[in-house]
Amino acid sequence: xxxxxxxxxxxxxxxxxxxxxxxxxxxxxxxxxxxxxxxxxxxxxxxxxxxxxxxxxxxxxxxxxxxxxxxxxxxxxxxxxxxxxxxxxxxxxxxxxxxxxxxxxxxxxxxxxxxxxxxxxxxxxxxxxxxxxxxxxxxxxxxxxxxxxxxxxxxxxxxxxxxxxxxxxxxxxxxxxxxxxxxxxxxxxxxxxxxxxxxxxxxxxxxxxxxxxxxxxxxxxxxxxxxxxxxxxxxxxxxxxxxxxxxx
Amino acid sequence: xxxxxxxxxxxxxxxxxxxxxxxxxxxxxxxxxxxxxxxxxxxxxxxxxxxxxxxxxxxxxxxxxxxxxxxxxxxxxxxxxxxxxxxxxxxxxxxxxxxxxxxxxxxxxxxxxxxxxxxxxxxxxxxxxxxxxxxxxxxxxxxxxxxxxxxxxxxxxxxxxxxxxxxxxxxxxxxxxxxxxxxxxxxxxxxxxxxxxxxxxxxxxxxxxxxxxxxxxxxxxxxxxxxxxxxxxxxxxxxxxxxxxxxxxxxxxxxxxxxxxxxxxxxxxxxxxxxxxxxxx
Numbered sequence: 001x002x003x004x005x006x007x008x009x010x011x012x013x014x015x016x017x018x019x020x021x022x023x024x025x026x027x028x029x030x031x032x033x034x035x036x037x038x039x040x041x042x043x044x045x046x047x048x049x050x051x052x053x054x055x056x057x058x059x060x061x062x063x064x065x066x067x068x069x070x071x072x073x074x075x076x077x078x079x080x081x082x083x084x085x086x087x088x089x090x091x092x093x094x095x096x097x098x099x100x101x102x103x104x105x106x107x108x109x110x111x112x113x114x115x116x117x118x119x120x121x122x123x124x125x126x127x128x129x130x131x132x133x134x135x136x137x138x139x140x141x142x143x144x145x146x147x148x149x150x151x152x153x154x155x156x157x158x159x160x161x162x163x164x165x166x167x168x169x170x171x172x173x174x175x176x177x178x179x180x181x182x183x184x185x186x187x188x189x190x191x192x193x194x195x196x197x198x199x200x201x202x203x204x205x206x207x208x209x210x211x212x213x214x215x216x217x218x219x220x221x222x223x224x225x226x227x228x229x230x231x232x233x234x235x236x237x238x239x240x241x242x243x244x245x246x247x248x
Numbered sequence: 249x250x251x252x253x254x255x256x257x258x259x260x261x262x263x264x265x266x267x268x269x270x271x272x273x274x275x276x277x278x279x280x281x282x283x284x285x286x287x288x289x290x291x292x293x294x295x296x297x298x299x300x301x302x303x304x305x306x307x308x309x310x311x312x313x314x315x316x317x318x319x320x321x322x323x324x325x326x327x328x329x330x331x332x333x334x335x336x337x338x339x340x341x342x343x344x345x346x347x348x349x350x351x352x353x354x355x356x357x358x359x360x361x362x363x364x365x366x367x368x369x370x371x372x373x374x375x376x377x378x379x380x381x382x383x384x385x386x387x388x389x390x391x392x393x394x395x396x397x398x399x400x401x402x403x404x405x406x407x408x409x410x411x412x413x414x415x416x417x418x419x420x421x422x423x424x425x426x427x428x429x430x431x432x433x434x435x436x437x438x439x440x441x442x443x444x445x446x447x448x449x450x451x452x453x454x455x456x457x458x459x460x461x462x463x464x465x466x467x468x469x470x471x472x473x474x475x476x477x478x479x480x481x482x483x484x485x486x487x488x489x490x491x492x493x494x495x496x497x498x499x500x501x502x503x504x505x506x507x508x509x510x511x512x513x514x515x516x517x518x519x520x521x522x523x524x525x526x527x528x529x
Contacts, residue, residue, distance in 0.1 A: 073418035104421030
């Protein structure tokens with residue numbers, strides 16, 4: 001399944017102007033702070049309306065300024081995992097994961113949706129977390145639960161905003177491999193925002209570099225490493241960002 | 249714990265002295281109120297013809313005004329929290345105006361709006377409806393003076409709700425209304441409850457605006473504070489009994505404001521345990 005995003009938007013001081021094509025392999029989005037990565041994900045999810053452009057996910061056009069199409073977030077079939085994971089703090093893990101089956105057209109009976117949540121949690125190796133509250137989870141556990149919650153509605157496009165950024169180095173390594181394996185076996189399209197070159201390399205797929213709202217370079221990690229187009233790209237591959245952050 | 253530790257002796261004594269004086273000024277009248285009435289006087293006060301009608305009217309009007317404040321104030325507070333700042337700042341200023349305007353002035357202003365010679369006077373006269381000096385006026389006055397406390401607390405609570413939580417709920421299939429009620433409201437519930445309690449406390453004690461706009465008519469507009477005012481001229485025991493009921497309600501509300509939010513958000517982390525939360529901030 002393919003998807004493509006072509007949009008222009010002004011958000012505060014940011015002039016976002018991007019065109020990205022993607023397929024079943026994960027698309028990795030990197031860029032300095034304030035380059036518009038989160039804004040782009042939120043626009044794809046439907047939180048902000050771009051000034052112009054077109055967003056297609058599979059066969060469904062979810063936004064088209066020329067045709068006046070602007071599908072609301074609940075009908076876009078995207079799975080969104082924001083920075084910090086966005087778990088609903090007032091709901092235990094099972095109800096967080098089952099949320100997508102308790103609302104809208106996918107609504108199921110309580111026992112059915114709890115069964116579905118339990119089985120997905122088991123798939124992701126966190127069945128034992130079912131009755132905990134989000135505040136009782138570690139960063140890595142939150143990440144898996146948030147992923148389960150996004151996957152339960154079988155989204156056509158998964159949007160992961162810095163899914164590994166807040167984890168300690170140990171969990172980060174483990175979850176990076178877990179996430180890469182998961183995305184490979186599912187073969188579902190995903191956009192993964194990251195600050196870490198190792199995330200980009202392990203997740204594979206096409207890499208897009210966003211700077212000041214523009215895609216300045218794209219290609220595989222090897223291609224970008226071989227011929228970095230900007231200082232940021234050169235630095236990104238020279239020095240593992242997490243090491244710098246770890247020392248800070 | 250030693251608040252004035254480290255200050256020289258004389259200023260420290262002065263600070264302690266003035267603080268104790270202020271505390272005494274706040275607490276002593278309440279103590280006096282509690283100590284000044286014997287049980288038999290209290291029973292006589294409760295049996296006074298002013299007591300029950302005022303209690304009943306206060307209960308009905310304040311519960312009605314609370315319902316109106318919550319029903320209309322919640323969406324307004326949400327808009328204040330997420331709407332475009334250039335508009336919300338102005339509207340928020342208008343909403344909190346009644347906090348700083350004297351209640352008596354609000355009463356006059358409401359008369360000028362709904363009274364016979366007010367701007368809507370001819371309209372209400374034409375449809376045969378009288379607003380001033382009715383129970384409806386009591387409720388309206390309470391709504392106006394109390395709503396700012398609720399709306400302000402609710403807006404602050406909603407501003408603390410991570411916008412991504414609502415977006416996640418939407419991507420999972422929730423309509424805007426469902427995302428609001430299933431996610432934003434529960435997450436903000438502690439602030440909403442505190443705001444509702446503060447607003448209720450303000451409306452049950454409302455006096456000035458009610459007196460001017462609704463009058464002091466037994467069974468129709470004579471709420472408990474107005475009944476105290478009337479009773480003081482006739483039978484101080486009734487005034488004391490009503491006062492003690494109001495103090496009791498106030499203590500309950502204080503508990504709701506202080507303890508309710510903690511109880512409601514028992515799911516929230518007590519401390520940012522791992523430092524992993526809140527990268528949005």
